[in-house]
Amino acid sequence: MRLLGPILANLMVIFAVFGLGNLLRPLFPKILSPVDRLAAILAGGIGMLGILLFLVGMIRFSVAVIWAILVACGLLAGIGLRREGELICTFPTARIPKIPALVIALILVITFIGGLAEPVGDIRMDAIAYHFLGPHVWLRDASVHVLPDECLTAFPASLETIYGALTALGGVRAPNLFAVLSIGLLLLVSYGFAARLGLSSSDAWWAIALIATMPIVYRGAYGGFVDAIFSSFLLLALRFALDARQSSEFALAGIFAGFAMGTKYTGLPAFVLILIAAVALGFVRESAIRPNLLFKLLLLSVTALFVASPWYLRNWLALGSPIYPPPPALLHFFHVKYMSPAAVNALAAAVRREGLGMGHDFVSLLLLPFHLTFHPANFLNGPGGVGIALLALAPFGILSRWRDPFVGALGLFSFLEILGWFVTEQDARFLIHIYILLALFAIWGWRFVATNSPRYGRLLAGAAIACSMLYGLGIIVPDRLPDLHAVISRKFEERRKTDEIPYSESFSYLNANAAVKKVLVLEPRLPTFYLQKNYLKPIGRFGEQTVPEENDFRLLHPKLATYGITHILDVQSENNSFRLAPGQPDLQLVFARDNQRIYRVIGAN
Amino acid sequence: MVPSDQRQTTLRWIPSWLMNIWIAGMLVAFLIIRVLGSGTGQRLLSHLGSRHT
Numbered sequence: 001m002r003l004l005g006p007i008l009a010n011l012m013v014i015f016a017v018f019g020l021g022n023l024l025r026p027l028f029p030k031i032l033s034p035v036d037r038l039a040a041i042l043a044g045g046i047g048m049l050g051i052l053l054f055l056v057g058m059i060r061f062s063v064a065v066i067w068a069i070l071v072a073c074g075l076l077a078g079i080g081l082r083r084e085g086e087l088i089c090t091f092p093t094a095r096i097p098k099i100p101a102l103v104i105a106l107i108l109v110i111t112f113i114g115g116l117a118e119p120v121g122d123i124r125m126d127a128i129a130y131h132f133l134g135p136h137v138w139l140r141d142a143s144v145h146v147l148p149d150e151c152l153t154a155f156p157a158s159l160e161t162i163y164g165a166l167t168a169l170g171g172v173r174a175p176n177l178f179a180v181l182s183i184g185l186l187l188l189v190s191y192g193f194a195a196r197l198g199l200s201s202s203d204a205w206w207a208i209a210l211i212a213t214m215p216i217v218y219r220g221a222y223g224g225f226v227d228a229i230f231s232s233f234l235l236l237a238l239r240f241a242l243d244a245r246q247s248s249e250f251a252l253a254g255i256f257a258g259f260a261m262g263t264k265y266t267g268l269p270a271f272v273l274i275l276i277a278a279v280a281l282g283f284v285r286e287s288a289i290r291p292n293l294l295f296k297l298l299l300l301s302v303t304a305l306f307v308a309s310p311w312y313l314r315n316w317l318a319l320g321s322p323i324y325p326p327p328p329a330l331l332h333f334f335h336v337k338y339m340s341p342a343a344v345n346a347l348a349a350a351v352r353r354e355g356l357g358m359g360h361d362f363v364s365l366l367l368l369p370f371h372l373t374f375h376p377a378n379f380l381n382g383p384g385g386v387g388i389a390l391l392a393l394a395p396f397g398i399l400s401r402w403r404d405p406f407v408g409a410l411g412l413f414s415f416l417e418i419l420g421w422f423v424t425e426q427d428a429r430f431l432i433h434i435y436i437l438l439a440l441f442a443i444w445g446w447r448f449v450a451t452n453s454p455r456y457g458r459l460l461a462g463a464a465i466a467c468s469m470l471y472g473l474g475i476i477v478p479d480r481l482p483d484l485h486a487v488i489s490r491k492f493e494e495r496r497k498t499d500e501i502p503y504s505e506s507f508s509y510l511n512a513n514a515a516v517k518k519v520l521v522l523e524p525r526l527p528t529f530y531l532q533k534n535y536l537k538p539i540g541r542f543g544e545q546t547v548p549e550e551n552d553f554r555l556l557h558p559k560l561a562t563y564g565i566t567h568i569l570d571v572q573s574e575n576n577s578f579r580l581a582p583g584q585p586d587l588q589l590v591f592a593r594d595n596q597r598i599y600r601v602i603g604a605n
Numbered sequence: 606m607v608p609s610d611q612r613q614t615t616l617r618w619i620p621s622w623l624m625n626i627w628i629a630g631m632l633v634a635f636l637i638i639r640v641l642g643s644g645t646g647q648r649l650l651s652h653l654g655s656r657h658t
Contacts (some may be wrong), residue, residue: 373631374638388635392628399619449628453621460628467632471640 003116003487006177009170012070013049013162014042014181019076020052021045022084027252029243033195037084039188040252043232046185047259049073050158051310053165057144058314066165097202100209103469104187107212107476108180111222114483115177118493119224120500123527123541127224130155132175133529135164140534146318148338148546149528149537151347154324156262156311159226179222186221186228186436187212189235194440196239197401207443210465211436213472215384215479216376220429226263231433233260234270237304238433241278242409247296254300258307265323266430271304273416281409325542343543350542354380357426365422372428382428384475387468389446390438393461397444410437501530503571506596510567515600517566522551522579526571536563553580560586566604570597 021041028040052073056065123129134153138144144161147153153160159178166174187208194204211217220227237256244250257274260267275297282293312322321334328348331341339347357379358364358371369391371378376385401407414434421430446465450458486493498504507530510516521528521537528535539551547563549555560568568587570580572595580599582589591598 374634385639388631388639392631392635395627396619396624449621449624452619453625456625457621457628460625460632464628464632467635471635 002171002173006116006166006170006174009166009174010177010181012074012169013166013178015077016070016073017042017045017049017181018080019045019073019078020048022076022080023048024252024255025080025083027248027255029240029246029249029252033192035188035195036192039185039192039232040236041080041084042181042185043189043229043236043256043259045073046162046181046229047158047233047255047262047307049165050161050259051262051307053161054144054157054310054314057138057161057164060142061138061144061164062142063139063168066168070165070169095202097205100205103209103473104205104212106473107218108184110477110480110484111179111183112177113487114480115179115222116173117176117483117486118173118497119176119529120486120496121527122500122502123525125223126152128527128529129541131160131224131226132163132167132172133527134160135167135175136172136529138164139168140532149540149544151325151339151540151542151544154315154319155265156267156308158259158262158311159229163224175224176222182228183212183218183221185232186217186432189232190436190440193235193239193436194443196243197407197440197444199440199443203443203447206446206465207440210387210389210442210469211439213469213476214386214435214439215472215475216382216386216428217432217435218472218476219381219384220432225429227429227432230260230263230267231436233257233263234267234274234433235436237271238274238277238410238413241274241300242281242406244278244296244300247299250296250300251303254303255307257300257304261304261308262311267308268323269420270417270433271301273413273420275301276416277409277413280412281405284405284408338540338544338546340543340545343545347542351425355425355427357422360423365419368418368422376428379426379428384472384479385428386435386438387472389442389464389468390435392464393442393445393449394438395445396448397441397446400448401441401444414438502527503569503596504530505593506569506571506591506598507531509591509598510569513567515566517604518564520556520560520563520565520568522553522568523571523573523576524551525573526569534564536565551579553584557584557586560601561604564604565601567601568599570599571595 018041021044024040024044028037032040052069053066056069119127119132121128130150130152133150134147134157137147163175163178166178190208190211191204194207199207217228219225220231233256237253237260240249240256241253244253257267257271261271278297279289279293283289315324316322319338320336321330323330324336325339325344325347326334326336328345331344336344358375364371372382373385373388373391376382398407398411414437417434418431446461449461482496486496501507503526510519511532516533519531519533519535521535524537524539524541528537536546538547538549538556539545549559568580570578572578578597580597584599586602587599588602589597590600
């Protein structure tokens, strides 16, 4: 049952996603392959479900409400299946090359089994720090609301609201299993893009096998990361925007751009770049920028902004700035809650420091392809890299297709995207959609080299593809082994929880004790994801200040009853010693370990 | 959706030997830096009796 719940919850969500996604069908271009239709339906459904859960969840985010939403959307799936069934049956399954199919199957099986593992880890893991924390707290409070102590939960949260629904239905493992849909959707979108670029079905299979085995791409698809879905939204928006002719198709591109902006802030600049690429392509095709195109791009923009608006309006109204935590420049225009200007600047400085990569100078820009290929671990979230095929083969693929204006527009988008990434935060995950485009061109390059140098070129290019895929598998499989082991062995799972969840004994005590109503957490970096009780963290890990007393216990002490605190969790971390001296009045030490102490507030309850 | 003329290649001016050298160079560099230079590569070399560090 511990594994069945997450599986059923994900199936339920997939049905709901499919049902909602069907509502977009009237906007689809008339000629769209079955793979593209399925990708657009699934991606559209994910985006719409995220927004729906968010809008309803701000009013009520209970298990009953989530069930009602999913069942209603699931009913729509029945109608969609009847209409799309025939198309899905025409999927290109006739000549599937065996090796890439086996590689993809291996990746999906590992993702499926590994996705059934319970999340563990400390607060350095984004999933524990905020991707899963928000849904956890929203469910406990039956409301999607701001978490003042963790500013990153204010990021646009299309996927996190779905994680909340999954947790409600299938427990804490269920959001991890969503990775199967994440990577599956990304591969579907990539396959469609490959076909659009003129690759044959067989080559498209090789392309998505290459993509699936890129460690950075794969890393963005599991463990709560939203990057794979974000890149799926972005690639669909880009492709539909560049190919659009009818107003409905521009609106469709706008919807996916809006979903991207509702998933990550990096969707904002990417949206602008999509517009630039579309204008450039229109200019090349028509030798002029026609007012008709500008009008349709305006429609795209309005649609995108409308779709993304719930997240940004909520932040503006609840936190004082549409983008929260704000970049320092926005402090001139917005007065934000819970974070002082010093905290905002410190966070921005930390982002700049962590996103330094291998430098921001011009030489580093020229060497970027080599740095990302040979030294990926020097980039945030870069370990494992993208293999050698992109650097070895994509240049030939790009050059051989350069005369296609569509490819030129993709090149412009990619160049500007890389440039923006390079001068801001060099987090390797943020370029997943670019690696995907490069992988498609790498396959083009492979074919080109094999044609023009049938003897050695074919051999070398094949070796580059094989080397990339084997290397990627060599990184990905060992990375997931602990998850696979935890699913198979309960004993190992328990040991892993004890080893990898910081202060796990305290969490066990607090979660099991019915007298615990609300916990005062004094350590800013304590991962409250594991705490199943209501809590108050006066200072967050980025200096978020949730109460005026901050972490000063002399000021907090008289307010404990006001805040409804029944217990205090005081821990010793790497950087901080215990904050409470023994013998505090009105506090009774009820639990103690080497680095953990829990006090009961005498007279509380 | 893709007109066939878009699939024509335009790289006639790149000699095949140059392409081969580029790919081979990248492949060798990758094998040395990422594979043999990695922990797994080091262990493999150590297992094979190499003194590579």
